[in-house]
Amino acid sequence: MSAYRELSPSLRTIMTPGPVEADPRVLRAMSFPVLGQFDPEFTDLMNETMSMLREVFRTGNEWCFPVDGTSRSGLEAVLVSLIRPGDRVLVPIFGRFGHLLAEIAERCGAEVSVIETEWGTVFDPEIIIQAIHRHKPQLVAIVHGETSTGQVQPLGEIGKACRELDILLVVDAVATIGGTPVETDQWMLDAVIGGTQKCLSVPSGMAPITYNSRVEQQLLSRKRIERGLADPAVSEAAARPVSDSIRSNYFDLSQLQDYWGPMRLNHHTEATSMLYALHEGLRIVLAEGLEERFARHRINELALTAGLQAMGLQLYGSQASKLPVVTCPLIPEGIDGEQVRSMLLHQFGIEIASSFGPLKGRIWRIGTMGFSCRQTNVLQVLGALEAVLLRCGFRLPAGEAVQAALDVYTGK
Template sequence: MKDLTVAPRIIMTPGPVEVDPRVLRAMSSPILGQFDPLFTEIMQETMNMLKLVFQTNNRWAYPVDGTSRAGLEAVLHALIEQGDVVLVPVFGRFGYLLVEIATRLGAEVKVIERPWGTVFEPDEVVQAIRKFRPKVVAVVHGETSTGRMQPLADIGRACREYGAYLVVDAVATVGGVEVRTDDWLLDAVVAGTQKCLSVPAGLAPLTYNERVERVLESRKRVERGLWNLEEGAVPDAPRGSPILSNYLDLAQIQDYWGPSRLNHHTEATSMLYALREGLRLVLEEGLEARFRRHRQCEFILTEGLRAMGLALFGDPGCKLPVVTCVEVPPGIDSQSVRHMLLHEFGIEIADSFGPLKGRIWRIGTMGYSCRKQNVFALLGALGATLRWHGFPADTASALAAALHAAKKTEAWEDAAQGAAFPSSQRIREHLAGV
């Protein structure tokens, strides 16, 4: 079996994305035992940094050892018992994933839907909450399948008013776009490592508040193999029904991350090193500056794509800043274009799913991949590839527009001096008015 061979790639998909070399180096550190004080200190430091990134004062923020959907499933496991009503507003593939997980857990799932490419008016969700009185509302923040972002603050208020728990899939947004866990009254938020945090896939950082913690406490079981009967250590019988999963049992995982350090799984050592380093990079850059960088790259990319003669997919008023969806021009073979980009230029962009498969390209500008040099490289490569396929792409104008946009964002950056960055829609309006 030959040596591991990994070609250099420019990854402009909605994940997994490129990883800062500092994160890769962190993973090459030797192993520490899971209860070594040096390791539990790393756990604690990671928890502290996660709270800053989630913008929360919650007591708990830690990763589940699995990819993003493991975190989503863990949170839904924690909150859902057989027959509970769960409301899922669906506006893309990952909404259906929440439906699927909740259904498998035995929930009575109420689905409201919006056409792919749009999001909900907050009031539509609030009305559904009034109507169905769900125990849990589960919603996607950044829907990568359609490149849309759902505003959450009004939904958070309504959930608190009607006594529902609000679970948010912020896999695509945390680390690239504002996610205000506390301000928006989000009860549980799940992130992904392989997107805007720019850490390899394999962990699902999450946070939850005291409301969720009380549910966990009521359902907590201690593993039988950990009882010491001679010391009479049979735990009290819990009030709530058992959580259906052992691996994704947040009540037990919390005890592993908490001061009691009760053994559960063996924490994924090297991945935790990577997450710690990735979070350090996020905080060194600063959240505000990082969000601005993502807005700037989006602006450069979208200005270039428009000048090339391509149409963006979906409602611009709710565009997800870190994923740009482009309509495949009529008569162009979507897969053939992606194939040429990868094999001639070493650049990866994504297809979509279900009804949008083959109809749009999804271009991610996330985390370490979100660099203007990547955007320029993509625009040149895409223009040439489209020409090869017979579409009259205006590559020269695209690159000129992108460079112009980059210069504008620099000037704008000088003026911003740390102020909150507006949406790219507003930037465009602003610049059009100048």
């Protein structure tokens, strides 16, 4: 008889900025029989997944596929594959995950320049464009939706400027893909990294990415150089030493695209059940419709913010650049934010998030993402938060939060 208990995780209402509740249809898909990675039935699923990713990323790019690993694996795959030691990289930072992009670029040996703006705000695109002219980077890496601060950065003007200057623009859209518009082609984004565990409502474990022909040309050029096939007189890039080879085998995009492309060259064993999950998650997104899905995220955000404000809570950060899928109420003075989170979890089975760095203990972060973005969830978190705050001694107008949210839902 086993000494270990049967696995039986508690049911939770997860209202964090990720991970969120997985759609039951996705969990069902993960239970399907395993196919071999070169079984024609499985390679058809790979092709369908790439096709659906093109629709979700809103791109005509040939290359749209997942990297096996959490969202950070996608970030690393793109940056490790594009950055060579000595490359100039610019990272505009408006929250915690901008610092992550800068760290990865530094580990790749880049000469990293950063510009920063106050947390809770985003950049005027012109500020970034001026920095691009000043630092003359070969690559700009930026977060689209910053979950640490609940802000979303406009990208269209930045993409246009980078394209005109022949600079690659790499975008972390982990928090936004499937929940708010990500216009890869229209905004002239060269490479975009998404995440499964947020607005797609798929468990963490894959990082959908897309990149265009500009990125592919750089990957192939680098591959030729590493194999000693390039003429050193052809370009400055070709003069790079062969020792500048990609330091990762697993995250080498040139090898991954050989695996996902028609040649199907073996690179790694595909995460079969996770691909089932992503395939089903993308199917659900497209069946709902992207515009309808974005509207659902907006209405639930409006109901949540109305309820929080009716409760007497203030919202952190600029509301003009607020990320629609993450809401950040300020923790009231005299209230222990972690005590509130603990009571919500253990008394009501609801999880909300704290924050990082200078915002730790100052704000809560409440996600309305994917399958978790439902009216029942919003009403439950408002009712429970009101009850816990009253229990902790915060005086508020009892009952007003849920009523304010219902007014939004009913159009009053």
